Amino acid sequence: MATPSLLLSRPDLDFLLYDWLDIGSLTTRARFAEHSRETFDAVLDVCAEIAGERFAPHNKRSDAEEPRFVDGRVELHPEIAPALQALAGTGLLGATADESAGGMALPHVVHAACSAWFAAANISTFAYAMLTTANANLLLAHGSEEQVRRWVQPMLEGRYHGTMCLSETQAGSSLADITTRAEPRDDGTFRITGTKMWISGGDHGLGENIVHLVLAKIPGGPPGVKGISLFVVPKYLVDDDGSRGERNDVVLAGLNHKMGYRGTTNTVLNFGEGAHTPGGEPGAVGYLVGAPHTGLAQMFHMMNEARVGVGAGAVALGYTGYLKSLDYARTRTQGRPPSSKDPAAAPSALIDHADIRRMLLAQKSYVEGGLALVLYCGRLVDDLRTATDGEERDRLALLLDVLTPIAKSWPSQWCLHANDLAIQIHGGYGYTREYDVEQHYRDNRLNPIHEGTHGIQAIDLLGRKTALRDGAGLRALESVLRRGVDTARRRGGEAADLAERLEQAVGRLVEVTTLVHAEPDPDVRLANASVHLEATGHVVVAWIWLEQFLAAGDAGDALRAGKRQAARYFFGYELPRVYPQFDLLARLDRTTLETDPAWF
Amino acid sequence: MATPSLLLSRPDLDFLLYDWLDIGSLTTRARFAEHSRETFDAVLDVCAEIAGERFAPHNKRSDAEEPRFVDGRVELHPEIAPALQALAGTGLLGATADESAGGMALPHVVHAACSAWFAAANISTFAYAMLTTANANLLLAHGSEEQVRRWVQPMLEGRYHGTMCLSETQAGSSLADITTRAEPRDDGTFRITGTKMWISGGDHGLGENIVHLVLAKIPGGPPGVKGISLFVVPKYLVDDDGSRGERNDVVLAGLNHKMGYRGTTNTVLNFGEGAHTPGGEPGAVGYLVGAPHTGLAQMFHMMNEARVGVGAGAVALGYTGYLKSLDYARTRTQGRPPSSKDPAAAPSALIDHADIRRMLLAQKSYVEGGLALVLYCGRLVDDLRTATDGEERDRLALLLDVLTPIAKSWPSQWCLHANDLAIQIHGGYGYTREYDVEQHYRDNRLNPIHEGTHGIQAIDLLGRKTALRDGAGLRALESVLRRGVDTARRRGGEAADLAERLEQAVGRLVEVTTLVHAEPDPDVRLANASVHLEATGHVVVAWIWLEQFLAAGDAGDALRAGKRQAARYFFGYELPRVYPQFDLLARLDRTTLETDPAWF
Missing domain, CATH: 1.20.140.10 (Butyryl-CoA Dehydrogenase, subunit A, domain 3)
Structure with missing residues (x-):
């Protein structure tokens, strides 16, 4: 490409991957021994090219011409399918999977860089691929060999697509309250009944089949999240020889019409409402993944990646x-x-x-x-x-x-x-x-x-992640940030000045987080979790900028001069935002808790 | 209405208008002597009702079904016209105008409250009325008696509609660079040629005529904004008896398709391109408003209101x-x-x-x-x-x-x-x-x-408004803020505590603004004008909240308790944001100026 791309900057990616993260060194490890900078560059090149040529051109059109509900199924914009076929041709769907499972054993960091090209070009079309990869990765980690063979292989080949069916109309953030049921059958399968909401890619004609990963409760299990199990529920049943069998009872109930992300169809799905009766019995056929009542943990495997x-x-x-x-x-x-x-x-x-x-x-x-x-x-x-x-x-x-x-x-x-x-x-x-x-x-x-609102992430960070094992999570973060500070201080000059400013922020982060952790009332402890998330994020990204400042060195080229200047901007304009936030956290502000709902 | 409106809160409006701003006292002044709380309430009631019943219902529909360019003219959603007719029936178009000009001599503050109902219900439909009122008010202030009679009267009656034609494709923020020309004719009229961009309400079939107020340059005038004059350019010429005459050469060239505000058609208009030749001559007929080369000052009369x-x-x-x-x-x-x-x-x-x-x-x-x-x-x-x-x-x-x-x-x-x-x-x-x-x-x-981006407003505030007459503008603002501080301090208790926090912020605002004003290099002085605008805004609104805190008193009802709590929220969560901003301003940060464009 003669003119620079308006999707991403390849020079920036190269700087981050090679100069900063030194991903070349990964190839000395057995898992990545087949790879080299050349193979990394080749896959980045092809992704950039397909993103630019097959994904970007229809980004506006698939926004303007939304998926439509026609005769009980979803019709997508016609340019979506060929773009996804081109993506599947790169092997990216199974990029990080083992070669034995049909993957490329590509480092996750390279996969992330490749994905960014597609997301920048057309995030709505790319979403179908992302969901399929996430689904496949979950089954690779938790499914049986048989499940991997039957469902994962065709997904990695781009013949099947995957979804994640967690939410229900009454249960979005609160998965404890899902009501979809899974009744066991004598043959070891289950019959699923319920309605799932917000299912991206829930129906379409992109491939031969759709593999839904569905959270449901087996009757008699414990209440709340501890009673959630995970099931494979395909749109079509699949015979032992891999040929497509009977239609399963998963039925499109409606489409959600969104402000954006419009090319990705978002659906309401009914399971087991009786439109189809596979094997002559009611309920959608589901196959349990892993042990009963461990569904949420398995889903979080996928969720963290997602x-x-x-x-x-x-x-x-x-x-x-x-x-x-x-x-x-x-x-x-x-x-x-x-x-x-x-x-x-x-x-x-x-x-x-x-x-x-x-x-x-x-x-x-x-x-x-x-x-x-x-x-x-x-x-x-x-x-x-x-x-x-x-x-x-x-x-x-x-x-x-x-x-x-x-x-x-x-x-x-x-x-x-x-x-x-x-x-x-x-x-x-x-x-x-x-x-x-x-x-x-x-x-x-x-x-x-x-994938969890800001508020949910905030409670996760303050109430769980940083608090884990008596604050081990916080200390793990602190130690990485302080290592950055120490390196920069040794560099001297402007780097040492930035180091000092970061050290002050890190100190305040640790001090305040520890203080909040010590508050015994959980409602007070978590009342300002969102403020904590924002402040912590800014401190972490300040560290990221210090790292880039260091990686840029003193070189005079425009890219590195730009990195140094952006670091100065971040430390000058952005980082200082955190101090009023930490002050608020430190005083365990109760304004929100003390607000009577009648006062609004 | 039995259930509270989801458009605005009438109890809040009453609190602000009567308890805080004491608008009842306005009726002791000659201009408003015909009015009383009863007349204010009556007009508020009718506006709330029409907003709820005629404006809100089609808000979604006129968003989904945008204005269309059909046969050279704009077709609007059919529910827009009757809503505007209902609004015109309230007299609101000329609400603040003198009664002698067909107005209601209503206080601006009441008009603002009425307008808020319509804007909350359907801002896109209300925009046609807003533009017409602004146009009429400008002509009332700067037009001749003849112009008022010919153009303003039918606008206040809702028969004509108004637009403001400032921007051109190459000149948005920078009006100095407009190129639309106005050639004088012997009969005192002008002939206008040029293209105007972003003209809201530039064409439609809502009424009998459209009155465009157009900025143009008379050849031979001074360069830049000092050479701009203002013209009335109607869609249809109007005969002396008020009957609609010949089509003027104002032609719809295209529509802009926006992310939102979709019910308001936004157009490109060609003036004098030759589609029509009124009186057999080329150019759109225009009538000069006020003196030549004073157009920008007149437009700013409208612009400040807008x-x-x-x-x-x-x-x-x-x-x-x-x-x-x-x-x-x-x-x-x-x-x-x-x-x-x-x-x-x-x-x-x-x-x-x-x-x-x-x-x-x-x-x-x-x-x-x-x-x-x-x-x-x-x-x-x-x-x-x-x-x-x-x-x-x-x-x-x-x-x-x-x-x-x-x-x-x-x-x-x-x-x-x-x-x-x-x-x-x-x-x-x-x-x-x-x-x-x-x-x-x-x-x-x-x-x-x-109506001027954030960046333009920021330069206006820091470079002009607060700096005017050696800082008289800043002192005027400071004195109002300090008066609020003093009142709250005398109240004692929590009010005095809030007063102290506001006083600190006001002190910093004045100190930093004065310091920045003293910087001799205008590029440095204005480099962080946007930061100054944001910080000043938060200090002013903190004062607004202190005022509301005081107006709420100690009463125990939910509305007043809510006012006090929102003030606590604003002082606790919002006001502290300004200190890092003032610090940045105080160090006359040059990061942006020192960034080489090649570094991006």
């Missing part, structure tokens, strides 16, 4: 919006800087206005910071998977656990804000559908909601 | 979103508070979760704070209009000048954020078009852009 994936999607939307607003700011002229007094002088490019540069620096700091964060999490997954030392594995798992709600929420908040700034730079044009940025903003607004 | 109007619209959208999310939070159950250990316990209402209450308090503080701010500005206009003392008039004008960019931008930012929180409270449902809040969020996103 949560980082949501953050990565938010980053990708933020990133492409940033590049488009940057392109606009370079080419559009308007007004003159305050120091120009001559109305007859030629107008300036937008980028010459300080406030436009502020909005570009903010976007850059959010999207490049967010990308670095999600790639770091990908690298952690790879390190975890290849760690041989038990203690090290424990440390890595803990760190990944703590970072997951941040990697989900921080980009969902700030890369959405980046899209807001991208619109603002475009002025009135950005508010029109003739430009791309309004769609990115609409698409990105989903990310603070799905 | 800017507060934009803020009021943002408030209205925020307010209705708040009430809808409050209603949802009271009725929707989900999960249990952290202190509940029993999974079999009945789920809690959303409003019982601390994080939901945080999002409700935030919205309440933004929308009630914003409403109070724009009503305060309305009251200032009334005071200004009826002031008899020159010094007092000067003080009021200065204060209104300083508050205008804040009243425009603060609600545009924070009431949009309120809509974001309203979506978040609804969870996945809020992201669908089955609920209202996603539309409010899309509609509200226009407000930080039109």
Whole structure:
């Protein structure tokens, strides 16, 4: 590509993957020994190419021409299927799976970078692939050999697609309250009855079959989340030879019409309502995954991956919006800087206005910071998977656990804000559908909601992840942040100055989190969890920027100078936001608890 | 209405108008002597009723079924015209105009409250009325008697509609660069040629005629904004007897398709391109308003009114979103508070979760704070209009000048954020078009852009309004804020505590603004104007909340208890944001200026 892509920056990806995360060193590990920088680059190249040529072109069209409910099934925009076929052809659906399972044994960090291209080009079309991969990965981890053979193989080949069926109309955030039932049959199968809500990719004609992973309760089990089991419920039953059998009783009940993310059909599904009677019996046929009543833990295997994936999607939307607003700011002229007094002088490019540069620096700091964060999490997954030392594995798992709600929420908040700034730079044009940025903003607004809202992530971080094992999670995070501080301090000069500012923030984070953990009343302890999540996210991303500042070194090229400047921006404009937030947390503010609902 | 409205809160309006702003006292002034609380209430009642019954019902439909370009003209959703006729029937189009001009001589503050009902119900349909009123008010102030008779009267009767034609494709924020020309003719008329962009209400079939107010340059005038003149350019010429004459050469060139605000058609208009030749001559016929080359000053008369109007619209959208999310939070159950250990316990209402209450308090503080701010500005206009003392008039004008960019931008930012929180409270449902809040969020996103972007307002506040006459504007603002501090301090108790916190913020605002004003390099001085605007806005709204705290007194009713709690929220969660912003301003941060465009 002669002109730089407006989806992502490959030079930035290279900087993050090779200069900062040193992923070349992964190839010395047995799992990745077949790989090299050349194979990584080759897969990145092909993903960038397919994203640009097959995904981006229909992004606007599949937004304008939504999925439709026709004759009991979903009709998708016709450009979606061929794009997904092209993606399947790259092997990306099983990128990180073992080669024995039909995968490429690609590092997660490389997969994350590849995925970002597709998400930036067309997150709605890519969602079908993401869901299928997540479904397959869950079954690879928890399914039987038979289940892997029957369901996973065709998914990795792009013939079957996958969904996740968790929510119900009355139970979104609160999975404890699901009512879908699974009745055991003598042959070891189950019959599922219930209604699932918000099912992305719940119906379509993209492939031969749809593999629903469904949370349901087996009668007689414990109440709440401890009674949840996980089932494979295919749209069509599959015979032992792999040929498609009878229609299962999974029926499309309706479509949800969303503000954005419109190309991804989002459905209400009825299970076992009687439209079909497979084998002459009522109920949708379901196959238990793993042991009964362990469904939530299994789903969280997928969910943690999906949560980082949501953050990565938010980053990708933020990133492409940033590049488009940057392109606009370079080419559009308007007004003159305050120091120009001559109305007859030629107008300036937008980028010459300080406030436009502020909005570009903010976007850059959010999207490049967010990308670095999600790639770091990908690298952690790879390190975890290849760690041989038990203690090290424990440390890595803990760190990944703590970072997951941040990697989900921080980009969902700030890369959405980046899209807001991208619109603002475009002025009135950005508010029109003739430009791309309004769609990115609409698409990105989903990310603070799905896979656990901000509020849910916040309780997860403050109430569980950082508190685990008497604060071991918090200490794992602290130790990584302090290592960054120490390295920067040794570097001296400006790096040492940034280190000092980060150290102050880390100290406050640890001090305040510890203080809040010590509060005995759980309602008070968690009352300001969202404020804690926001503040912690900003401290973590400040560390990410310090890391990038260090990785950029003193080199004079524009990319590295830009990294240093974005770090300065983040430390100057963004990091100081955390202090009023920590002050609020430190005083265990009870304003929300003390508000009588009648006062609204 | 038996059930409380989900558009606005009438009890809140009554509290603000009567308890806080004491608008009853206005009726002692000659201009408003015909009015009483009864007449105010009557007009508020009828506006609330028409807004609820004629505007709200088609809000979703006119969003989904956008205006269409058919045979060279715009077709609007059919429910728009009868709604506007109902509005015209209330007399609201000329509400604040003199009775001699066909108006009601209603105080601006009451008109603002009435307008908020319509904007909350359907801002897109209301926009046609707003534009017509603004157009009429400008001509009442600057037009000749003949122009008032010919154009204003039919607008106030709802027979003609008005537009404002400022922007061009190459000139949005920078009006200095407009190229539309106005050639004088011997008969005193002008012939206009050029293309105008972003013209809301630029074409439709709502009434008999459309009165465009067009900025253009008369050849030979000074360069830049000093060479801009203002013209009336009607769609149809009008004969001396008021009957509709020949078609003028104003031609619809295209429609802009927006993310939101879709019911308001937004157009590109060609003037004098030759589609029509009124009187057999080329060019659109235009009538000069006031003196040549004074067009921008006249337009700013309208613009200042329109800017507060934009803020009021943002408030209205925020307010209705708040009430809808409050209603949802009271009725929707989900999960249990952290202190509940029993999974079999009945789920809690959303409003019982601390994080939901945080999002409700935030919205309440933004929308009630914003409403109070724009009503305060309305009251200032009334005071200004009826002031008899020159010094007092000067003080009021200065204060209104300083508050205008804040009243425009603060609600545009924070009431949009309120809509974001309203979506978040609804969870996945809020992201669908089955609920209202996603539309409010899309509609509200226009407000930080039109009538001068945030960046433009920021330069206006820091570079002009607060700096005027050696800082007289800043001192005018400071004196109002300090008066609030003094009153609260005398009240003692919690009020005195809030006063102390506000005083600290006001002190910092004045100190930092003065320091920035003293910077000699205009590029440095204005580099962080947007940060200054945000911080100043929060200090002003903190004062607004202190005022409401005081007006609420110690009364035990829920409304007043809610006011006190929202004030506590704003002082606890919101006001502290300003200190890092002031620190950044105080160090005259040059990060944006020092960023080489090549570094992005």
